[in-house]
Amino acid sequence: MTIQLHDTMAGAARELMPLEPGNVRIYSCGPTVYGPAHVGNFRSFLFADLLVRYLRYRGLRVTWVMNITDVDDKIIKGARAEGVTIGEISERYREGFLADIKTLGMTVPDVMPRATEHIPQMVELIGKLLERGNAYRTDDGSIFFRIASWPAYGRLARIDPEGMRVGERVEADEYGKDDVRDFAVWKGPKPDEPSWETAIGPGRPGWHIECSAMSMAYLGPSFDIHTGGIDLVFPHHQDEIAQSEAATGKTFVAYWLHCAHLQMGGQKMAKSTGNIARVGEVLGRGISPRALRLALISAHYRMALSFGDDSLQAASSAIDRLDALLAALAAYVSDGPDDATLSTLLDGTRRAFETALDDDLNISPALAAVFELVRELNRRIDARALSTSDARHAIGFVRDLDRVLGIAPVVVESLAPDLQKLVDERAAARTARDFAASDRLRTVLAERGILVEDTRDGQRWRRAE
RNA sequence: GGCGACGUACCCAAGUGGUUAAGGGGGAGGUCUGCAAAACCUCUAUUCAGCGGUUCGAUCCCGCUCGUCGCCUCCA
Incomplete structure (x- = not known):
């Protein structure tokens, strides 16, 4: 190719x-x-x-x-x-x-x-x-x-x-x-x-x-x-x-x-026109850098691209979806056998991804391939069809494609000790079925930028960005 | 005036001469669940600006019309 x-x-x-x-x-x-x-x-x-x-x-x-x-x-x-x-x-x-x-x-x-x-x-x-x-x-x-x-x-x-x-x-x-x-x-x-x-x-x-x-x-x-x-x-x-x-x-x-130009309000974004947004301003509105990046690269480069609250919100949600998948894969544990269909899925995704980008950097179908993969992996997680090593392998695969996109979260090895302590306390509270305490800790963690979610694999966390 | 690009669902945005018109967001319903979140399932364009033409068949090819945007001056 x-x-x-x-x-x-x-x-x-x-x-x-x-x-x-x-x-x-x-x-x-x-x-x-x-x-x-x-x-x-x-x-x-x-x-x-x-x-x-x-x-x-x-x-x-x-x-x-x-x-x-x-x-x-x-x-x-x-x-x-x-x-x-x-x-x-x-x-x-x-x-x-x-x-x-x-x-x-x-x-x-x-x-x-x-x-x-x-x-x-x-x-x-x-x-x-x-x-x-x-x-x-x-x-x-x-x-x-x-x-x-x-x-x-x-x-x-x-x-x-x-x-x-x-x-x-x-x-x-x-x-x-x-x-x-x-x-x-x-x-x-x-x-x-x-x-x-x-x-x-x-x-x-x-x-x-x-x-x-x-x-x-x-x-x-x-x-x-x-x-x-x-x-x-x-x-x-x-x-x-x-x-x-x-x-x-x-x-x-x-x-x-x-x-092509980025458009805002139906016109070319330009300082002379006055319809501009700057990186710092956008981030100040609570949009994550990765969402902003995605919003700016998500359409084919030779097509005019609309920019605004809607596109930023859509990008933010898409980023959250990707983050949630990676967090779920990282937390996933199963004694089951490897998923025999996984390699076919990953190979097909890579093929679609590369075919799209080979074609004059046509990023839309490339992103579509990535998000179809997200859905397929979530399905397998729900069905507990993956082995633990499958899940780790899938993370590596997504991160490999992300060398091109640059939208995946940075790898976080560990939490700050005080945050880890809160996470552990909440897990203990849930085990003790002390829901009042666990809900309170969830709120505290959310205020510190850590989203905790309860799953069949137990509690898992990810950063809110 | 000259040159060029575009017009696909509520929004953003792919796509192909003929099987179900990607994907993301949003919305509606459902499953799961202590709650929440996430996730999954179903639904959300019989239709691709309009009108003609070519064709057995066009959203995709051609022409015209309408609309939007860009360049011709500093500009990513």
Whole structure:
């Protein structure tokens, strides 16, 4: 079975064939750290995470790079407003981003390069573009990419450069452009903006150049996969292709993957629209990180996804269901023989799971396979059809699939001694049929985040999240 | 205006030219149970925006209409 991925450039799914067999090199457009990222941003980051996790699950080696954009107009504006350096602003939100990554169980990219630490690489790239005549200087020291010098311009987004609607607003520093559609690779110095002294003159990088320079610095002039939100197709990724390929003469990226927008209130979640939710806020409403993660990855990445109280509640309930199963399997004890049908069930589940994800990361049928397994295992638990080792084996199986999903609870070996004492006391109270005491202890434990449930196997507990 | 995507039950969301249209959530009833919770069982779309066409047969293919959303400007 092969892995199919929908390539924006081809406009169709293509079989993944790594340029270097067995090693997939991926670059994902990361955050611009001018403020806290919202969950819409995280949809695209978690989509890349899912891709990386699945490829690794399938045995491929993956090198994953995600940039941190730490110099741009918004950061400069924010720094000016607070009277601090752009470094203070960007570092503050970079740290917040790293914290959110951890909260959401996102794989940490292998490299997270910062734009300000790669000015030399950008300068070198721009130098090549100047040499080759693909870029030109203007009076204010800015350097622009000449779209007319790159015939393939517009292909990624299927946009005809001739038909491009030209915005009404043309920034003051862009009046010198030969063509209004040309884009800045380098912005000339301004008195109140950060500036670098370089071989191509003083100034700061344009928006797109950092991604070209940093991706090629870590992954080479040609690499496998580039991901981002669909809103980056044009102009950002189109411009990356133009400037990268013009400079190297090589194909920049083999597969372009773009995820659709997260929607809230029927519209794209965007700071400018105001319909945003942030990780911290959602968690503050009592939603668990895993439920938030599930809500953000639960639909195919190329489909618009609705986000809101309903989707979060549904995800929370689904997470509870998974947690309850794992707790039940962990508590399960039976002297009976192994279940002869178990391996067939698990094999079928794995097959369905992989078939779905092989098909352009089609997560819905993959999740369906997991939850059908949940029901089947619960059935067997109820029927006491499993052996004790079956139950442990099933836990291992679910956790193996969860390497891709990242929604299972972290393994908890033991409770804090005081909590364990309460759990033991309650078990004793139940044995003594002192229901008043056991009910009281159940309430106490619930207040401390431990849910106890009584079953034929006795009392079992799990964490409420 | 140009380009593109989508419209499946109460909500979210898969799917296939023809057997029972996944899964999650919610709702109703039942079983189990000291209670609670969890779990299991049954039910909850004769129907896939509307209208035409192709076909023996279409939700799935084609066309049109309506609706929603996105990109063309910063944007995940």
